Each structure stands twice: as C-alpha cells, then as structure tokens.
Amino acid sequence: MLQRMRASEVSGAGEAFAKLDRFMRKYQLTAKTFFTATDKNSDGQLSVDELYAALQKAKCPMNFRQVRKMVAYLDQDGDMTMDEGELHAAIVEYRAFKRAKMFMNQVLERSSSHEQLL
Secondary structure (H helix, E strand, O other), X not given: XXXXXXXXXXXXXXXXXXXXXXXXXXXXXXXXXHHHHHOOOOOOOEEHHHHHHHHHHOOOOOOHHHHHHHHHHHOOOOOOEEOHHHHHHHHHHHHHHHHHHHHHHHHHHHHHOHHHHO
C-alpha cells in the first residue's frame, strides 16, 4: 500500500484523491452513490470527461489535469476510465494511507522530543 500511495503522490493523483475525499465526506457520499450519480450514460465506467463535469457541477475544486491524473492512476486497462470498484478501492486505500501517515507523523514528533527518549 505504501508504495502505491507514494506513486499516487508523485503522479499528482494523491492531491486529487484528497480533494475528492473531502468532497465525498462533506456531502456524506459513498463511492457507490457518487459513482451512480456521476455515470451519466450508465455504462458502468467513468470517463475523465464525465468525472470532471460532475466535479465541476458540484463545485469540487479539481482541475481537468488533476482528474485526468487520478483516472490514469486508477486505470487498469489503459482506456482512461474507472469502474465503481476501482473508485471504492482507491478511496478506502487513500483513507487508510492518510491514517497511517498521521500515525507516523505523531511517532516522529514524539521521537524527536527529548522527554520521550527516556
């Protein structure tokens, strides 16, 4: 998981995941609810254009390049689309990584404190 999330940060997809996660939490959306509302042609796939249009309409602060990077990162077969399962797995993985990163930062802060070294 750590290697995958580092790759997402390097690619720029990590920032896009953070924005999407904040948006979904703000409106209490599950991946399924968000996906169903966004998949306008009901083909079971979200294209970059569909996702970008939905995020713009919802006033989620993501630009086209960020959306494209996120979809490219998730895309398994090279067609620049993602399905509901890929979206759900990415959100779950992002949230787990975020929790792990917060924990590691706390450990680093404690280890740099002189009182904690004893």
